[in-house]
Structure formats: C-alpha cells, structure tokens
Amino acid sequence: MAEKSLGQKLLGVWNTKTIVAVAIGAALFGVLMVYGGIPVTTNTNLTTAMVIPVVVGAFFGPLPALVSAGVGNVIADLIGGWGMWFDWSIGNGIAAFFVGLLPVYGAYVTEGVFNWKHAIIYAICVVVGNGIAFGVVTPIFTTLFYGGDLNVTFIQAIAGSISNIAVELVVGIPLMFILAARSKSRTNLKEEE
Amino acid sequence: MNNRFVINYTPGPTYLHQLSGFTKVLLFIVMTVAIISTYDVRILWPLFFICLAQMISMKPNWKPIIFMFLFTFVTVTLLGNVMLFVVSPDAGLNNCGTETIIWTSKTGRFYISKEWLWYVFAVFTKRTASFASVMAFALMTTPSEFASGLNKCGMPYKVCTIISLAYRTIPDIANDFIDIRNSMMMRGVELGKKASLGKRLKNNVTLLVPLIMSSFGKVTGIANAMDLRGYGKYKKRTWYAEHEPTKADRLVRGLTIALAVLTACYIVWSKAIDPWPAKIWCPFSDPSQIRNVSLEESFFLFRWLKSLFQ
Numbered sequence: 001m002a003e004k005s006l007g008q009k010l011l012g013v014w015n016t017k018t019i020v021a022v023a024i025g026a027a028l029f030g031v032l033m034v035y036g037g038i039p040v041t042t043n044t045n046l047t048t049a050m051v052i053p054v055v056v057g058a059f060f061g062p063l064p065a066l067v068s069a070g071v072g073n074v075i076a077d078l079i080g081g082w083g084m085w086f087d088w089s090i091g092n093g094i095a096a097f098f099v100g101l102l103p104v105y106g107a108y109v110t111e112g113v114f115n116w117k118h119a120i121i122y123a124i125c126v127v128v129g130n131g132i133a134f135g136v137v138t139p140i141f142t143t144l145f146y147g148g149d150l151n152v153t154f155i156q157a158i159a160g161s162i163s164n165i166a167v168e169l170v171v172g173i174p175l176m177f178i179l180a181a182r183s184k185s186r187t188n189l190k191e192e193e
Numbered sequence: 194m195n196n197r198f199v200i201n202y203t204p205g206p207t208y209l210h211q212l213s214g215f216t217k218v219l220l221f222i223v224m225t226v227a228i229i230s231t232y233d234v235r236i237l238w239p240l241f242f243i244c245l246a247q248m249i250s251m252k253p254n255w256k257p258i259i260f261m262f263l264f265t266f267v268t269v270t271l272l273g274n275v276m277l278f279v280v281s282p283d284a285g286l287n288n289c290g291t292e293t294i295i296w297t298s299k300t301g302r303f304y305i306s307k308e309w310l311w312y313v314f315a316v317f318t319k320r321t322a323s324f325a326s327v328m329a330f331a332l333m334t335t336p337s338e339f340a341s342g343l344n345k346c347g348m349p350y351k352v353c354t355i356i357s358l359a360y361r362t363i364p365d366i367a368n369d370f371i372d373i374r375n376s377m378m379m380r381g382v383e384l385g386k387k388a389s390l391g392k393r394l395k396n397n398v399t400l401l402v403p404l405i406m407s408s409f410g411k412v413t414g415i416a417n418a419m420d421l422r423g424y425g426k427y428k429k430r431t432w433y434a435e436h437e438p439t440k441a442d443r444l445v446r447g448l449t450i451a452l453a454v455l456t457a458c459y460i461v462w463s464k465a466i467d468p469w470p471a472k473i474w475c476p477f478s479d480p481s482q483i484r485n486v487s488l489e490e491s492f493f494l495f496r497w498l499k500s501l502f503q
Contacts, residue, residue, distance in 0.1 A: 016424055017416040019351055023358035024366075024408050024415075030359070031366045032401075048397050055405055071355055078200055078331050079363065145229050149316075150492045151281040152273060171398050178402065 009104045012061030022068045025056040029072025034079055049076070050099075050164050053092075054172045057100020058109035058179065065100025066093045087145055088160075091138035095161075098129020099168060107176070112184025114176050122176070126168045130161035200360065201335055207251050209333045209445075214435055216442045218342030220449045221330040227456040228322050231463065232288075232473040237318045244325035253332050265324060274313055278303065280493070283486075285309035290471030290483030311475045336360030341432030350430050358415075366408055373403055 012018055032049035052072065057065035070093030077085055099122075102109060107118035134157040142153045204210045209217075228240055248258075277284055285308030286292040297304040334342075340357035344350050378384060382396045419425075438446070463469070470483040 014351060015416075016419050017412060019354055019425075020358065020416045020419065021409065021412045023355040024362055024412060026355060026359040027362040027366050028405070028408055031363060031370055035367070035370060048401055051401065052405075055409070059409075067352065067355060071352075071359055075359055075363065077327070149277050149281055149284045149287075149312075151284075152276045154492075154494060155276065155280060171401070175398075175402070 009061055012064045018060050018064055021060055022064045025052050025068035026072035028052050029069055030075035033076035050167045051171050051175060053096030053099050058102045061103050062097045062100040066097040069093050069096030087138050087141035090141055091133040094137050095129045095133035098125050101125050109176055109180045110183050112180050114180035119173050123169055126165055130165050134161040200331055204335055209247060209251055212445055213438055213442050214338030214342030215345040216445050217334045218346055223449050223453045224326040230460050232315050234315055234318045237322045241322040241325050244329045247329040251332050258328055270317055285312050287486045288312045288473045289475040289478050291478035293477060307477045308475055315473050337434035341435040369407055370404055373400055
C-alpha cells in the first residue's frame with residue numbers, strides 16, 4: 001500500500017466502505033452504550049462502547065472515529081432516551097479523534113502492525129484525548145447549552161473520563177493485539193488492483 | 194426491548210408526521226437554539242408546552258416516554274442536585290447574583306438559599322424543555338427523513354447516509370447483541386448483578402469480540418452493494434423520503450421562521466439592549482443588589498489553582 005500523507009491519514013479516505021463502516025460503528029456505539037453499560041454516576045457509564053472508536057480509528061483513521069462516536073452518541077441518546085446531550089456527544093467525538101489516531105503514528109492494525117511501542121503511544125493519546133474532551137470541551141458546552149453547574153459537571157467529567165480511560169486501556173490494548181494478529185495471518189494475500 | 198424504542202421507521206398518520214423531512218429538521222434546530230439561548234423560565238415554559246402539544250398531537254405510546262422522563266429525572270435531576278447541594282451550595286449566588294439563606298446546617302458548610310432552589314428549578318425547566326423537543330423530534334421523524342432533511346440544511350450527503358444507515362443497522366445489531374448475550378449466558382458467562390464489577394466488565398468484553406467481528410464483517414457486502422448501485426458517483430443526490438412541500442409544510446415552515454426571528458430578536462434584546470444583570474432571571478433578586486460572581490470565585494478548580502500560586 002502506498003504511503004499516505006499526514007492529512008490523508010487524519011481525514012481518512014471517504015469511500016463507500018468507510019461510510020458503511022462508520023455507520024456500523026455508530027450503530028454499534030449506540031447499541032453498546034444503551035445495553036452494554038454499567039452506570040457510574042449521573043450522565044456517565046462504564047461502557048464498552050468506548051472501544052468502538054478505537055476499532056474504527058484503527059481501520060479508517062481518526063476523523064471516521066470522531067464521526068462514528070459523535071453520531072453514535074446522538075443515536076444512543078435517541079434510543080436510550082435520556083434526552084439529547086450534545087455536550088457529551090461532542091466530547092465523545094473529540095475523545096474518539098485522539099483515540100483513533102492509531103494509523104497516524106504507524107500502528108497499521110489492518111496490516112498486522114501493533115507492538116508495545118504503539119500501545120504506549122496509544123495509552124498517552126487516550127489519556128490526553130479524554131482529558132481534553134471531558135476536562136475542557138464537555139464542561140464548556142454543558143454550561144453553554146444546559147446551564148449545568150461547572151463544579152458538578154467537572155466531577156461528572158472526571159468520573160466519565162476515568163471510566164473511559166479504564167475501558168479504552170484495559171479492553172482496547174488486548175483487542176488491538178487480537179485484531180492485529182488476526183490481520184497478520186492474512187497479509188500474505190494481496191488484492192490485485 | 195422493542196417497547197423501549199421511540200424512533201419510528203415508518204411515518205405515522207398524524208398532521209406532524211406528514212411533514213417533509215426538511216420542515217421537521219428546521220423546526221428541531223430552531224427549537225433547540227431557542228431553548229439553549231435562554232435561562233428565563235418565562236420563555237422556557239411556553240417552549241416546553243409547544244413541544245408537549247406537538248407530542249400530544251402525534252398520539253404516541255406514552256409508556257416508554259414516561260419511563261425515560263422518570264429515568265432522566267432520577268439520574269440527572271435528583272442525583273445531580275444532591276451532588277450540586279454537596280459541591281456548590283453557592284450555585285444560587287453564582288447564577289442569580291443574590292442570596293437569601295433559608296436553612297443552614299450546624300457546621301455552616303451546607304445551606305439552602307431561595308436562589309439555589311430557583312436555579313435548580315430553572316435548570317430543570319431547561320432540561321425538561323430540551324427533553325420534550327428531542328422527544329417530539331424523535332417521534333415525528335423517521336431516519337430517512339432525518340437524513341434527507343439534514344442534507345437539505347447543507348450537511349454533506351455522505352454524513353447523512355451515515356446517519357440513516359446507522360439507524361437502519363441498529364435493529365440488526367441489537368438482535369445480534371441479544372443473541373450473542375443469550376448464548377454466552379447459556380454457557381454460564383454471568384452478566385447480571387451476581388458477578389462483581391470487574392468480572393462483569395470482563396464478561397462484557399468477551400461478548401464484544403464476536404459482535405465487532407460479525408458487524409464489521411458486513412461492511413464489505415453493504416459497501417459493494419451500494420457501489421454497484423452507483424453510490425457516491427455524483428456530488429448531489431436526491432432522497433426517496435423527501436417530498437415536495439405541501440400546504441401543511443408551508444404553514445409549519447412559516448411558523449418556524451417566525452419562531453427563529455423571535456428567537457433572534459430575543460437574543461439581541463437580552464444580550465445587548467436590556468440585559469438582566471445576572472446569568473439567570475430570578476423573581477427574588479432585586480436587580481440593583483445583584484453581584485456578579487466571577488468564574489475564579491465559583492469554580493473549585495480555579496480556586497484551588499489560585500490558592501496554589503499564592
């Protein structure tokens with residue numbers, strides 16, 4: 001596969017396959033958020049949905065991860081029915097962007113490339129991304145949109161990002177190794193252009 | 194499970210259901226902006242009743258809606274306010290600008306002021322109005338109409354496809370998920386309350402791998418089917434769900450535009466021409482007495498940072 005430019009890696013290639021994958025990622029995110037969650041505090045869940053952006057990011061890049069998490073959260077809000085929380089959707093989208101940076105630093109999971117060096121960079125991205133998304137972005141939008149008290153929002157955001165980071169690290173890293181191993185066994189097969 | 198679904202896949206028979214997707218999306222966007230723009234309960238309650246009237250006119254199945262409302266009420270409003278009471282009893286002062294204390298604990302750490310209660314009431318009103326507008330929108334719109342309406346509002350059609358496609362696959366994925374969960378449970382994987390938190394998380398993960406594999410396994414098939422039908426060939430596309438505006442559409446669009454103009458006037462009026470001195474309008478506070486609390490004073494993180502540097 002030809003080396004892509006940085007911009008291309010960030011944006012992803014928006015062909016039909018990406019669109020379908022992002023849509024399925026969003027649907028998975030929504031379903032897991034509604035049915036696969038364990039409540040922690042108000043507005044926050046210890047949910048396995050947070051791994052979906054990792055998978056989408058690994059396959060297609062950070063922007064598709066952002067879109068699938070954002071749309072997925074909106075869908076989760078609609079089917080789960082706790083009202084629409086755009087602040088959390090935006091926050092989840094931004095966190096997903098950082099989490100989905102995998103191909104940008106050379107972890108091509110689809111080609112079976114994922115080692116401990118990538119795992120460490122991934123862990124840093126997860127912590128920084130969640131910190132920015134739920135420590136800065138979500139509280140700003142919460143106060144802007146819903147007039148939530150900043151102190152309470154901040155505590156919720158901390159609880160939310162800790163549970164997200166836990167899920168993304170504890171579940172995400174082994175999952176990446178599994179996916180990389182699965183893809184590696186198939187890399188000898190080349191698609192004829 | 195199905196009775197918890199609010200979204201419809203086929204348009205219903207009532208007046209609002211028959212509107213075109215663009216009208217519905219436009220109405221929702223204007224309503225959301227109007228609700229976000231204000232904290233004033235004198236404006237929020239009428240907006241709430243407009244949304245409630247919309248919901249009633251659609252004759253929905255009230256059971257899941259009431260369940261959702263109560264669920265949100267307990268998790269967000271009740272628990273959130275207990276947290277608010279513990280963390281910032283001064284929220285009334287921060288948002289309304291004055292403080293009339295009506296109850297104090299023995300140590301003086303916790304207290305309730307009239308303005309605190311008013312703040313809780315105002316935020317509850319705002320959340321309820323926003324809940325009602327989302328519910329009204331979810332009840333009246335089918336996923337395809339949502340996508341076509343968003344596209345007409347200027348959203349790139351590929352994003353719109355993502356939305357309608359995601360909605361389309363939800364029932365499939367939910368069924369897969371439940372199938373996988375049931376088969377796991379039959380093999381003795383405990384997912385209920387009997388297992389500890391760590392164990393439940395681990396068991397939820399074992400559920401995840403087959404679900405991800407089976408779901409993403411469908412991608413190539415769907416993508417090929419779409420490509421074969423010429424998806425993404427042109428820069429624009431038309432929508433099966435979108436129809437020519439009817440008489441009802443023109444009327445509702447007119448009302449929506451009127452609401453948009455009123456909202457814009459209100460924003461200009463309340464932000465520039467005659468601003469209320471505090472963040473939230475409150476009947477108990479005298480405008481001349483209002484003190485504006487800066488963010489450094491009210492937000493514990495800033496207070497803490499400040500104390501570090503002093």
